Amino acid sequence: MAQHPFSKFVAILGRGKTKQRHLTVEESREAMEMLLAGETHPEQVGAFLMLLRLKEESPSEIAGFAMGSKARFDLPDDLPEVDLDWSSYAGKRVQLPYYILSALALVGAGYRVFMHGTEGHTPGRVYTREVLEHLGIPVCASFDEAAQNIRATGFAYVPLEVLSERLRELINLRPILGLRSPVHSFTRMLNPFHAKASILGIFHRGFMDIHAGAAQLMDEPAMSVFRGDGGEAERRPNKPTQVWTTRGTSEPEVETWPALLDDGHAPKDEEMDIARLGTIWDGTETNDYATRAITGTMAIALKTMGKAASIDAAQALADEIWRTRDTGRTPGAR
Template sequence: MHLVAPPEHPFAQFVRILGKGKRGARGMSREEAREAMGMLLDDKVEDTQLGAFLMLLRHKEESAEELAGFTEALRARLQPPKIALDLDWPSYAGKKRHLPWFLLAVKALAASGVRIHMHGGGAHTAGRLYTEQLLGLLEIPLCADWQAVAATLDQRKPAFTTLGSWSPQLQRMIDLRNTLGLRSPIHSLARVLNPLGASCVLQSIFHPGYQAVHREASQLLGDTAIVIKGEGGEIEANPDASSHLYGTANGENWDEEWPALSAQRHVKPETLDPAHLLAVWRGEVQDDYGLLAIRATTALALRALGRSREQAFAEAETIWQNRHSSN
C-alpha cells in the first residue's frame, strides 16, 4: 500500500520564503508580493497561513517592493470609477496625546475646494481616539460606496470610507491586531493604497525609519506622495517639533525640513474632549497648539498640491479664516 503525501498548499511557498530560517529566509519580490496578496484578497489562504504570513512579514519588516506588489494586487481587484481627487488621506493610527486637529484642517481644505478622500480601519487599539468616532460630531460624511464619495466631494466636503467597505479582506487582517498581539503590515500598506488614484497621497508614519520605505513604494507605483512622521501616527504636523518631508513626484524624490512653529513645547492636555474640536471650529474658543497644528497640517496638504512652503503657509491662514464662507 502506497501512502500518497497531500499536495502542498499553493500559498505555502510564500510562508516559506519569509520563514525559512536565518540563512534561507528572504524578502519577496514585487511579483511574488503581488501574487501572495492576490491569494489573500481572493480568500485562497488558510487562517493558519494568514497569521504566519503576517507575523513573519512583521518580524522582517515590509520592503518597498512588497508594499508596491501588495498595492498592485488590490488595485487590480478594486477597479473603482474615475473620480477627480486631489488628496488621498489615510487615517489608521488614532490619537492618544493630542486631539485629532488634522480633521479640522481636512474640513477647512475641503470647504476651500480641495477634494479629499479619507479612509480608516476602525478602533483597533484601546485608549486611542479614531477618526471614525468623530465623523458625526464634525459632520464629515461616512460614504458607503464610491458614488457617495463622488457626490460628497462635489458638495465641498471631505469623504470618508471604511477600509472594510471596499476591502473586507484587508480589514479582517487589521482586526487580527488583538488576536496576534502585534500590528500587522496591513497598517503600513493601508497608507500606500491610494485606492481612487488621487493626485497626491499623504502618508504618516509613527516609527522613524519607515518614511523612506513608504516613499520608495509610492515611487515604484508612480504616485506623487509626501510622507511625514506625524503626531501620533496620523497625518498631522506637530508644531512643537521639526518635520522632515519625504516627497516623490514624477519619479524623483525630494526632501524638505520644516522647523517647529513654537519655541516652547505645549503642555499635553489631561483629557481629550472631542467637543473642544467643535468649539475651535466654530470660533468659540482658542487653542494655541491646535491652531498651529491645523495651520501646519493645512500647509502640508497644500505643499503636496504643488505650493512652495511659503505659499502653503500663507494660503493655509486664508483657508482657515474663510472656513465658514467657502461653501
C-alpha cells in the same frame, strides 16, 4: 499531500537569516490577491504576517500589497477628480485629531479630499469616524456614495471595511497576534480614487524611506510621508518635521520643516473631548497648539499638491485658508 500554492511565500520569508529575502512587487501582489480572495488557510495568514513583521516590510512588498488590494476594488466607471488622498489608520490618544480640521479647511477652500481609514484596533484612541459623525459629516457606505459626496461637497470618508472587508479583518488581527502587521502600513498607500497627491503619517521614523520607495515603485504622482502625531497625518507643531516627498519615480525630496511653537513639550489632553473640535472650528475657542497643528498640516498638503513652491509659501497659504474659513459651516456636512 500537494504543497499549497501560498506556501511558497511563507517559505521565502521563513528560510532563516541567510536565505530569506524580500518578496518582489509581483510576488507581493500575487500573495495579497490570494489573501483577499480567501485562498489561504488561517495558519498561513498568521505565519505570513508575522514573518513580515519580524523581517520588516520592504518598499517592494508595500507596493505589491497595495497594488494587489487595489486590483480588487470595484470602483465606479466614472471617478470624480480628487486633489488629495488622506489616509487615517492610527487614531489619536494624546491630542485631539486636529488633522480633520486641516482636511475640512482645504475642502472649504475648494480642494477635493478623499479620506479613508479604520478604527477600534487599539483601545484608548480617538478615531476619524466618530469625529466626522459628531460633526454631521456622512461616512460613506460604498464607492458610489463616496463619488457622489466628492462631487456634491468635495469630501468623502470611506472606512476600510467598505474598501475591503477582508482587509478590515486582517488589520483587526492585531490584538490576536499581539503586534501590528504590514496591513497597518500598506493601507495608507491605497489611494482608491487615484488622487493627484496623497499625504500619510507614520509613527516610526524608519518607515519613511519604505513608504517613499513604495510610492516610487507605484509611480504615485505626488506623495508626502512624515512622522505624524500618533501616527496620523498631522504635523507636530512643537517639533521639527522631516517630510519625504516623491513625485512619480523620481528620488525623494527630503525636507525638514521647522517647529511652529517655541515650547518643545506638548501637554497631554486629559479629556480628549471631540466637541472642542467644533468650537475651534467656529472660533469660540482659541488654541495656539491646535491652530499651528491645523495650519502646519495643511501646509504640507498644499506643498505636496504643488500649490506652493516653498515651505514658507505653503505655510502662508495655509494660514490664509484657516483665517478666511467659513466658521458658520462645516465643509462636507449635509
